[in-house]
Amino acid sequence: MRLFILPSSFQGEEMVRLEGKEYHYLVRVLRKSEGDSFNASDGKGTLYYATVEEITPSVCTLRVQRRGPLERPFPEITLFQCVPKGKKLDLVVRQAVELGVSRVVPVVSRFSVPRWDSPEEKIKRLRRIAKEAAQQCGSLEVPEILDPLPLGAVVEFFQPKEPERLGLFFHQAPLARTTLHQYLSIYRKAVALVIGPEGGLAKEEVTSLEEGGFFPAYLGPSVLRTETAPVFAVAAVQIILLERLAWKLHQEP
Template identity: 50%
Template sequence: MRNFILPEGFKDESELMISGEQFHYLRRVLRLREGDELSGTNGKGRSYTLSVGEIRRHSLTLLVTGYQERSVDNCRISLLQCLPKGKKMDLIVRQAAEAGVWRIIPLFSCYSIPRIENAATLERKVSRWRRIIKEALQQSGSLCPTGVVQPVNMEAFVEDKEIQGLKIFFHQEHISRFSLHGLLAPGDRDITLLIGPEGGLAEKEIEFLKGAGFYPVYLGGRVLRSETAALFAVAAVQTILEEKRAWKIAN
């Protein structure tokens, strides 16, 4: 069953009117008819059972027939992604949203191909990424309300923003002995993952991140594309966290 992201401001009404882009999505994309059921989420951990009521030319009514509280992931994963070239960021945003990443912060770094652009161009990109996130959440059913912000300079963000919890950057070479399992074992609520661009991280960036409290983690002997590395890292962290409850101390 497809998942529908309920409009902002929804306050548990028994029915709601849908028009505009959301109407187009339900009527033209999902091809829903009167009486069809679908699930909906409010982005705050509540899941709703919805039924299509009256359909008009440019709008339709959704009837709320039930709801249940669903647990949202206890930890919040932030993805700091150094901007890759072309439209690879679109794929990274989509996959991160599907995987339950809490927020995405695009970064300008030394080897990023895209450079700082004017505010209007950046805002258009962010608007596109937000549309991609919404589509991904509706497809995946993730309850995590993934957010994305305008691209910022790496050093400025790390210095100016207080990043809570565990901070990790991934590297293609063995530059430390930290293991992902070991770092995740304490159970930090907030986890920040940083992925470099196609050209990797500059040596001065590596030293800067270490000084800012980031732990370097080895990604393995394979050279991964930037978009692959992001999914690889998020999936590895999510899998370890999911299986953590089954861990047992060896005798």
């Protein structure tokens, strides 16, 4: 653990009580004892320093001190993932969080097959996965998992034509008129990536995304499975941003 994430009920109090799962994780899994100190986050961008004050058989009390806001070195990345079959979304959320996305929005598109028996349970489960993944990889914030959105609402939601925003959709065909390096050569506060479902995006969906201000991006000729495409897309964007100072465009546009 690089950063312990405080309970979502935390409002900045000096003393925090952990019970149930959070107690179990800190005391049994991480084996923290009275007097141990570690970094913690409220999951909303603020860093705290926490010390274990007391451990009883069912409650652990932490004393927390505010350390200040966490810096956000990178553009915020939102992954709009068209819902794939079965449990694939679990893996997508876990890996996307590890790779540093700020938000995952499940999207219902024409060819997506979201046969969720209990949508509320599913979203709860995804939020739990996101929290665990953020905790494990020392992420500064717990990424949001939003309720599912129809594809037709993605443009309205993200507003890719606003300044400092970049919307990309990934498509099997090389529709892209330019490279990710070029798209990312200009600073953006927010980047959105739209990934289609198993059956891809429908023609009219591609048209409406393009008209709304999303640009097509291309990841090479390999036909990627729905659970690998988002990982490739996020990883590609991240390495280009991470190494932003190392490269420049071959030909300035």
